[in-house]
Amino acid sequence: MSQQNKQVVLNERPARGPITDTTFRTQQGEIRQPGEGEVLVKVEYVSIDPTMRGWVDDVRSYLPPVQIGAVMRAGALGRVVKSNYENLKEGDLVQHIFGWQEYWTGPGKDIQKRVTPEGGRDIDHMGLYGLTGMTAYVGLFEIGQLKDGDHVVISGAAGAVGQIATQIAVAHPKCTVTAIAGSQEKLDYLKKLGAHNVLNYKDSDFKKKFKAVGHIDVYFDNVGGEILDLALAQLNPYARIIACGAISAYNAEKPAPIYNYFSLISMKSTMRGFIVMDHANKFAEGSKYLAGLVKEGKMKADYHVTYGLDSCVGTLRDMFEGKNFGKTLVSLKDQKEEEKSKL
Ligand SMILES: NC(=O)c1ccc[n+]([C@@H]2O[C@H](COP(=O)([O-])OP(=O)(O)OC[C@H]3O[C@@H](n4cnc5c(N)ncnc54)[C@H](OP(=O)(O)O)[C@@H]3O)[C@@H](O)[C@H]2O)c1
Structure with a gap:
């Protein structure tokens, strides 16, 4: 030694x-x-x-x-x-x-x-059975109250939490999944994971393409900033925003302003932050759930x-x-x- x-x-x-x-x-x-x-x-x-x-x-x-x-x-x-x-x-x-x-x-x-x-x-x-997988699981089910048929939008989708959240949502009955990331290579990867729509937030026409995917039931927010603001503008009634992270702000001089918060009122929606460590009582259940998806060939990390x-x-x-x-x-x-x- x-x-x-x-x-x-x-x-x-x-x-x-x-x-x-x-x-x-x-x-x-x-x-x-x-x-x-x-x-x-x-x-x-x-x-x-x-x-x-x-x-x-x-x-x-x-x-x-x-x-x-x-x-x-x-x-x-x-x-x-x-x-x-x-x-x-x-x-x-x-x-x-x-x-x-x-x-x-x-x-x-x-x-x-x-x-x-x-x-x-x-x-x-x-990863999968650590805090990363648990963040995706707790985020979608506890905070996001994921339901059959939801349109789920996930930012930072090719990252640690994002890749697992994307696959959980893809595996969930009748959900449509829009995955957002920052390169074509990542979009190709997300397509392979089963995402129905893939968007590069760095594209010049991202706003237009984002609007075209339609209204959102669940937004899994890993990045905050402008993407969060755009998501707020296209919520369905009773939508749930999972405030998981805001990486766009961590290194910024000033976080980007949020203009569309009042959609939470008009769309009777919720935005809830969480810290995964507070949900340890759900980890055994989450690990079992993710292991089940692995067995079915619906999850890889x-x-x-x-x-x-x-x-x-x-x-x-x-x-x-x-x-x-x-x-x-x-x-x-x-x-x-x-x-x-x-x-
Ligand atoms: N609430 C909790 O308990 C909890 C637990 C774990 C993680 N988190 C949060 O969840 C988020 C994801 O964490 P992670 O560990 O899974 O990291 P990650 O997604 O594996 O890595 C971060 C990714 O963020 C993207 N990114 C960087 N700058 C960006 C910007 N300005 N705008 C948009 N995307 C940007 C990059 O991908 P692109 O190439 O796509 O830009 C990068 O790969 C973070 O915000 C983190 O703080 C929260």
Whole structure:
């Protein structure tokens, strides 16, 4: 075992706008040996999420800001290498907010043991059966109250949450699905996932094309901004807007103005925000539902994986430029070994 623990820590708070070369720095920390009731975990995958941009700002939010000098917060998957906690043993696969670092030491009771079913992939604990899949499931069913025959519009549709939400909606009886993303390659991918209409929000005639898909029953909003404003203007009565994310605003100097909010009144509609972690009571049900779709051949999960802690910052930046398909992760495993195991 290497005696050092490589970590990516918050170096300084960025000004409004994208993170910069000096927002984070890498350091070598000590590997702390586990005490009574603690475990030492070797991290295998760390998550890259749009919400990380907000976590490094000193603002009131659903989690406290990451402190300067602290390891960057991140959901992660790893294996126990030493355990002084009775319910976990060496080799167990575990999930927690281990952060952007190679090793984590802490109370065994705080972390979750995960078991990969025969023929399954460990990586799905970070995507399909992790917070990503649960966000799509909770978003559509709890917040969006998805019904048979709904016209469902999904923005950020080729991303982590979007790809799963798109496939849930496609599989739902008699729904029509309009998927929005930022490149022709992504539209082709969304067509393959079964979306009935695919729209590129960067096209010069996007507004016209969006209008042409008709009125909306459920809008799964991953991006906010102008697309949200256009969606508001074409709601059906009793429509539901799932306020999941607003990535268009995370790096912006000023969020784009919303002009059409009064459609919520005239169309007797709702717009509801949510944070997936508050809906943990639905995760077992959600995992079962998604596994059922996989079995029926109606669900597949794609991952955008880069390698090594040094790639975390660049991968986070790339995500804001739409370079990912599906769930973005950084693998801390040996790339050659991992590629060999897939052959
Ligand atoms: N509420 C919750 O509990 C919860 C949980 C997880 C995620 N979220 C939110 O859900 C959204 C999606 O998260 P994710 O993890 O699935 O990320 P993701 O969709 O995998 O990645 C972000 C995608 O956003 C698109 N994008 C970037 N800038 C954009 C802009 N200005 N306008 C429109 N699209 C833009 C890019 O795709 P294109 O190529 O299509 O532009 C990029 O691939 C985020 O807003 C995130 O904060 C919320």
